[in-house]
Amino acid sequence: MAPVDTSEDLETTAKLENMRLTIVFMLVGCRDEIKSIILVGQELLKKGHRVRVATHSIFQSVVLRTGLEFFSLSNDAQHPIARNDSGLVPGLSSSDQQEVFRGSKMLMHTLRKCWDACTHPGPDKGKPFVADAIIATPLAHAHIHCAERLAIPLHIMSISPWSPTRRFAHPLAQIQGGSEVDLEVQNYISYLLVEDSLGHEIYRVIDHFRRFTLRLPKLSLVKGMGFLGQFNIPHTYLWSPSLLPKPDDWNNFIDISGHVATADITPFTPSEDLSHFLKSAKDPVLVLLDLAQLSNPDSFLQTIKDASLKYDIYFLLDSKFQKVRSVPDIPTVFVLDSDPIEWLMPKISVLFTSGQFSSINLGLKFGKPMITLPLLRDQPFWSAAIHKAGLGSVPILEADFFSEKFVEAFRYCMQQDVRETAERLSEHGKLENGTVNAVKSFYRHLQSKMVQHSPTATDSASHPLRRTPLVPSSIMSAVPSRNTDMSKIESPSYPSQVTSSNSIEQVKPTFLVEAKGVSRNLMKAIVKPTVSHIADAYNKLETQNDSLAAKAIQKTDLSKTDMAMKVAKNVGFGSAVACGKIALLPFKSKFCNSQD
Template sequence: MKVRTGSNIDYAFLQLFARSGRVEPALERPDNYHPPLFLSMIVDDRIDKYPGSSDLQSVTPNDFYQSPDSELFSQSFEAVARAESDQPLLPSYSPHRRSNESTLEQGGASLEKRFTWGLSEKESSPKHGSKLDAEAAFQDDGRLQISFGHRLSKRLPSNYAEPVNEIGLDEVGFRDAPPMNVNIMIVGSRGDVQPYLALGQRLQNYGHTVRISTHETFRKLVKDSGLRFFNIGGDPHELMSYMVRNPGLIPGFESVLKGDIGKKQVMVAEMLERCCLSCYEVDEESPNEGGFVADAIISNPPTFAHIHCAEALGIPLLLSFTMPWCATAAFPHPLVNVKQSGSHEPNAVNYYSYTLVDMLTWQGLGHAINKFRTKKLGLPYLSTASAVTMIQRSAIPWTYCISPALIPKPQDWLTHIDVVGFYFLDLANNYVPPTDLFDFLASGEPPIYVGFGSIVLNDPQEMTRAILAGISQAGVRAIVSPGWGGLDETMVKSAGPHVFALGNAPHDWLFQHVSAVCHHGGAGTTAIGLKCGKPTIIVPFFGDQVWPTSV
């Protein structure tokens, strides 16, 4: 197989192999070395599964050749072939790019193709690495910071996100559908699952049979809502812990060494498999529910199996989420921060940030998804270009359960993309508070609520101390929810009579009795707090929780 290498990527690529004991670097660390801008080379334990993996030899890079008519003067990238081939592995978006080859012999191994690239200006006397025209870097909160320079902005098409002036044709009679079996597939925390219980109940009231396919942790919550359940595997606590340790799209080096990536890929493969089974199998724990064959799928994006199951079964698909996931010029992707340098067209950067995230996501999961498509579903293999545009090209309808008062529908979204408002599950009417909670609320001024939901904290004791110190300094009463994050419940209970350690209580009931809410910025908690008209203090930890501050 062939491997192409370029300056900084050479060093990162070889160092990662050297750390794993699989290759001895054959080049010096560049004087101007910095981590690759767009994508760090990630090597996981999948390489051990291929024959000849112990035969890796050192790589010696050659000089790059740049055709004189190319606008892109400095472009370094790394690619690993999927199979043995002497054919060039060049990005399709770089028609003028050529390079000499460095060879990595690996005894017939077959690895996934990966790219890393950077773009820079062409100068009269060009020097590699000077005055980048586009850059990207990961921040501490896990979001991707990107910036386009003025020269690259001028080369971008101007009609990428024109306003839409059209209306749908089904404004009436939309409830006249025949009874269907609707499979709602959700991956995530309780805040991701709960809105779709409300949707499922509404669909059930319209005469449909609804199955919620999600993690085993939420079986009781789903069954108590009167809906069918199917276990798709995966541990949301473990997923959240992984996200806290690796808040961005690219895992940290410590996670690579600990084997977290391999564990996550095993979990993803299990969820892909069981999402498929959820469309036609009987739930093992509920055999008396009878058979279920899905007529339609509703899914949030992180299941990843949605469009592939719908394609294999020939049934309609509706995608839905609690944050924007469709490309728009109005604001960047929730996992991207646009660096305001003043030299670029912000709308263009916003729009293309969605494709960038899709590409990075596919680099990490494309191997598992293609294996799922070809081995389980009998579907064709997808290239990166096909995979990242598949949903958009297929015009899959989207429904965002976000209030348009907070995030109005962008003008460049077509009519198959809707912003319909929050989905609220009514839990307050049937809730009876425990005596100690009722007595605490009645004993003084309304307290503030402090809780971080499903966030798994790196140092629960230190966070608990900081929370209690802030409560004392503010001189207020407080209800503190330990949640999944593991706030030290013993410390909370011993803080004094002005602090109450909360067990399980529905937010739609609790927030009616507090003076303010302090939380991590999860979509569900934010929605309930605003619905109850309470002042909200957001303490974001990673990813999309930071995004609303930039909109």
């Protein structure tokens, strides 16, 4: 949860609220993430701020219904990023040069539109727009570069963790057993490998965008692409700490807001057929899975039919299953029409989900045990979190989905202790107000920028080189400080601003060195694997006149890379969408059963 506010924090927060900021939301990601963060935008709008949401055109109606301003990042509803419900850009790791070109062109277009979203007046030409702050999802890659150009604060919000931790692996990674390396080490480096490999894909496009659109200095790949961690960019994660507590190794730049409330139950009169089914159904199971994500919908429905007939289990199927001809026509299976899910939740006993964030929120809100069948992206991660929290059974793989397996999971969820755990966590969730806490987190980190520049400091390496904003930001206006009446909110440090704390000898000196007894050389190989060390070797070779010395450097650095890859050999991406698109690394995962 966000830290408790002190009286001074509350006083400063009130002053920031009165500033009437102009805030741009850069949202690139899955539908659940975008919808959750839009709720935070609504809360900021209530406080008098001007809020613009820059996202893909398929979300235009969702944004406009909330009263927020909309700015399109792409006018094509079939844009691959939007169509795949993902922030990953297809084609950048393809061997087909034409596909690489198309992917690069799409990414460059999105980056430029993100910049326009910060500075362009939009449809209302008479109402200028210059962002005072940026709130973005991790995969909106332009965020930190636009913030650097305008010298304004950046805040990351997401429904999935992107901050390295020992406690659990990156949601797009799957740690497999049998490794000699400590599991906590594998968890930690999974974030660094995802970060570096994704950075490798987009580096050239990002660098071109910085130099020719934003007129910023060339980006150094040698230091890696992990800017958000290097520059302590504030993060707020929008999930309940009852489901996934904040790891001990996350610093105070990272908050967990708590449960983001969904819509309240609205009055609804069910059809006679639905009313009759609910009266006769004993402990019904609500099935909320994305039909398009199933590799074999007919096989899935046959298993549902077998479980229903053999074990007398009642099923309510999502309305999307109306499109499938093989839906069982039996009294114990009912296909919903446009019936509101919120209205149905109190009337079911178990929720059957793929681990989508929105359905997990529903299960938590109404205190329902959950059976999970993870299919794509971060679904294996959240499915595992549900089981660990005592909210549901062990996740079922699609390849193992048979009636006996489902019935075993159903019986587990019907146990008294599981039902009581679900009800208890639901009560905890009712005390959380994720949207309000997310706004408090945003204010708190703006407040943390209030510092007084030391007039006596002489070490230039310790002071970021700042560039003048194109237009003065509201946040740069004077704000009364606890120590001086001349304090301003400090311009954040960003990629092209070199500081002594970012030297290669001080890169992420985490628990790995001391607690795990890992040597410092191996540590540097772990935290800067593959792409970074290869680039390091390449750049040294370019600037080294002595060919013998150059060969020695190349051999040393590439050996670090080999060592890092050996350590990371059991880290694999757990997403069918990500496989073959996020990196060129030879990773495998039991969850990656298909290729696009």
